[in-house]
Amino acid sequence: MSPERYARISEILATRQPHLTVYLEQVLKPHNISAIIRTADAIGIHQVHAVWPTTRIRTLVYSAAGSNIKTHHTISDAVNHLKTQGMQVLATHLSFRAVDFREVDYTRQTCVLLGQEKTGMTVEALALADKDIIIPMIGMVQSLNVSVASAFILYEAQRQRQIAGLYQRDRSMLDEEEQQRLLFEGGYPVLANVAKRKGLPRLHIDDRGQVVAETKWWAAMQATVRQ
Structure with a gap:
């Protein structure tokens, strides 16, 4: 891994926000899922949580986002699971108790619940949420x-957290x-993929971005490459 790549990955790791996340409940359309995951990564969310409507959707998402998605x-x-970590859970839902999404304190440990495109959040999900939030509308819709809603909310969270x-x-x-997993997979993707297929242990990355491995590990790796 080049010094520049090591510095870039280290910078990203330093800004990850493990205490901010989103949860997708039965979100169906792959382009929406991809957009939400992309926005989440852009503001430093480390992991997205989800329950999927079908196995096909889950497979498509995992092929694109891998371990950044935790399925329940x-x-x-x-x-x-999230509440045991001390997170406030916010549901995007229009109700009598809903508050403007900008009035929420996102510097707290926070999870934003996002519902299915057509039907929204389920009754069960709404009952589990601590608070409903809305994006004010003055048009016909x-x-x-x-x-789009997730982007508005997550960038408000980023703004507050930056301040x-x-x-x-x-x-x-x-x-x-x-951190070591991400350094290895991000800095040495080819080695990481081969090691995973071979069942080899993940290597340690030192403070210069270099791998630390014994001779027998390299021997096993080279044997895998020749197959």
Whole structure:
């Protein structure tokens, strides 16, 4: 890995926001899912959570986003998992108790729930949320496309977190194991893919961005490459 690439990946790791995330409940259209994941990555969200409507959608998403997506079997599994981490859970839903999305404190640990394009959030999901949020509308329409809505909300979260200094850090909020995984997969994608196929352990990346491996690891790797 070149020094420039190592510096870039390290910079990205330092700005990851593990305490901010989105949860997709049965979002159906691949282009919406891709747009949401792209926006999430752009503002430093480390992992997106989801329950998928079909296995096909799940397969398409995993092929594009891989380990940045955490799949749950049910909405209760997902929300309870997030709440055990101390997250406030916000549902994008028009209701009598809903507040303007800009009035929320996103410097707190936060998960934004996004519902299916046609039917929105399920009753179960809404019951589990701590608060409903809306994007004010003054035109004829009552809602935005789910990927557009997510962009508005997530960039408001980024704005608040930037003001609070949550992006200005000397070190990553991710644990060391996760940082090492991302350094290896991002800095040495070919080695990472072959190692995964071969069942070899992930290598350590030193503070210069270089891999640290024993001779027998390289021997096993070379044997894999020749196959």
